Amino acid sequence: MTHKTYSKEEEEYIRSNVGKMTTRDMASHLNRPFLGVERKIERMGLSNNDREWSEKDTIFLREHKDWSIGVLSKKLNRSKDSIAQKKKREGLTDPPTPSLRDAILNILQGVELPILESSLLERIEALLGEKMELTSFRRELRYLIEEGYDIKEVISDFDRYYVLVRHGITRPEAYYRFLVDINTPLIITADWHLGSIGFSELALKEMIKQVEEYKIKDIVVAGDITQGRGVHRVELVDLKTPNIDDQIEDAVRVFNSFPQGTRFHLLLGGHEEKLKGNVRVGFDILRAIALRCPSVSYYGSVAKLRLNKNYSLLMIHGSGGTSYATSYKIEKVWRELVDKPDILVMGHLHQLAVIPKQFNKLLIMAGTLQRENAYLINKGYIPEVGWILLRDYNSETSDFKEVMPRVF
Ligand SMILES: [Fe+2]
Numbered sequence: 001m002t003h004k005t006y007s008k009e010e011e012e013y014i015r016s017n018v019g020k021m022t023t024r025d026m027a028s029h030l031n032r033p034f035l036g037v038e039r040k041i042e043r044m045g046l047s048n049n050d051r052e053w054s055e056k057d058t059i060f061l062r063e064h065k066d067w068s069i070g071v072l073s074k075k076l077n078r079s080k081d082s083i084a085q086k087k088k089r090e091g092l093t094d095p096p097t098p099s100l101r102d103a104i105l106n107i108l109q110g111v112e113l114p115i116l117e118s119s120l121l122e123r124i125e126a127l128l129g130e131k132m133e134l135t136s137f138r139r140e141l142r143y144l145i146e147e148g149y150d151i152k153e154v155i156s157d158f159d160r161y162y163v164l165v166r167h168g169i170t171r172p173e174a175y176y177r178f179l180v181d182i183n184t185p186l187i188i189t190a191d192w193h194l195g196s197i198g199f200s201e202l203a204l205k206e207m208i209k210q211v212e213e214y215k216i217k218d219i220v221v222a223g224d225i226t227q228g229r230g231v232h233r234v235e236l237v238d239l240k241t242p243n244i245d246d247q248i249e250d251a252v253r254v255f256n257s258f259p260q261g262t263r264f265h266l267l268l269g270g271h272e273e274k275l276k277g278n279v280r281v282g283f284d285i286l287r288a289i290a291l292r293c294p295s296v297s298y299y300g301s302v303a304k305l306r307l308n309k310n311y312s313l314l315m316i317h318g319s320g321g322t323s324y325a326t327s328y329k330i331e332k333v334w335r336e337l338v339d340k341p342d343i344l345v346m347g348h349l350h351q352l353a354v355i356p357k358q359f360n361k362l363l364i365m366a367g368t369l370q371r372e373n374a375y376l377i378n379k380g381y382i383p384e385v386g387w388i389l390l391r392d393y394n395s396e397t398s399d400f401k402e403v404m405p406r407v408f
Pocket of ligand 1: 348350
């Protein structure tokens with residue numbers, strides 16, 4: 001490589017353009033390598049760090065002292081070092097730049113409902129003053145979750161939303177954050193067990209009729225939407241569709257058979273959880289379904305939904321075997337809840353009941369769409385095929401109906 005000496009004209013060009021244009025642009029104009037021009041600028045005593053600060057640049061720096069050093073360095077065409085030193089001299093102490101993790105936590109603490117991934121990313125970029133790669137953002141999020149922050153990913157309308165579920169024990173009423181807004185009239189159901197022999201297509205048809213009749217927009221499903229795999233040793237006697245991919249297809253078909261505009265709010269049940277742990281380890285079938293159906297939102301294992309703008313509906317699937325009375329279980333869960341919702345919904349036992357409590361609060365056992373299964377026959381339960389139609393709810397009145405279609 002030959003090193004041409006710089007002509008007088010070239011030196012003059014550099015002198016008059018340093019600080020006005022980037023070194024890269026000058027290098028391309030002079031048709032010289034970038035590094036060479038940079039060294040030349042240094043030799044001429046015009047380097048970024050030594051260059052005099054003009055009045056204009058100093059004022060700009062004072063007015064934009066909150067901008068990140070990176071952005072200022074680009075705007076003023078000076079090294080980051082030079083900016084930092086000047087800020088120190090001017091007494092413009094840097095506001096502590098929040099880290100990516102601080103930014104994520106800050107934003108998540110401030111949002112009322114789960115925030116769309118792209119909006120979260122935009123707000124992080126605004127806060128940090130720099131472009132953020134989706135992969136580094138997702139990695140940081142994973143670290144936070146591994147550390148123990150209860151950040152929930154909600155799949156809805158083909159998109160990912162995030163929420164920091166538990167955000168402080170000082171305000172018990174805000175202990176578990178809302179995940180979505182729902183409104184009456186709505187249907188509360190659970191334990192469809194799609195893919196099992198006992199799943200009742202006829203009961204489903206009745207439900208669809210009711211959705212049309214009452215113009216229902218929200219359906220909450222408290223777990224065990226699918227039969228899954230790996231649940232119990234004799235599960236094959238219950239399985240109509242043993243293949244998981246076929247169960248997904250089945251579920252997509254069922255959700256799409258409802259009238260347009262119906263939204264499903266899904267919770268993880270024992271059958272989906274067992275699948276995750278036993279058959280395709282880690283595979284989240286409901287997440288896969290939510291990613292296929294825009295009408296489906298999936299919230300993981302516990303969900304608190306905001307009903308009619310003012311009330312809380314907490315959904316838990318439930319677990320465990322027999323107790324001397326099935327309603328005992330939901331009462332027990334109720335007693336143990338620190339933050340009592342207005343409505344507690346549980347699935348799992350395939351029983352249908354509404355138990356009114358003080359202050360118009362309701363405990364709801366959400367029924368099933370499965371006629372029978374080996375597990376429950378073994379435990380001595382008779383499944384109650386049906387669901388709850390909640391026509392209206394407020395702090396004074398609640399209008400609900402236990403719907404038991406006469407179909408088998
Ligand atoms: Fe179930």
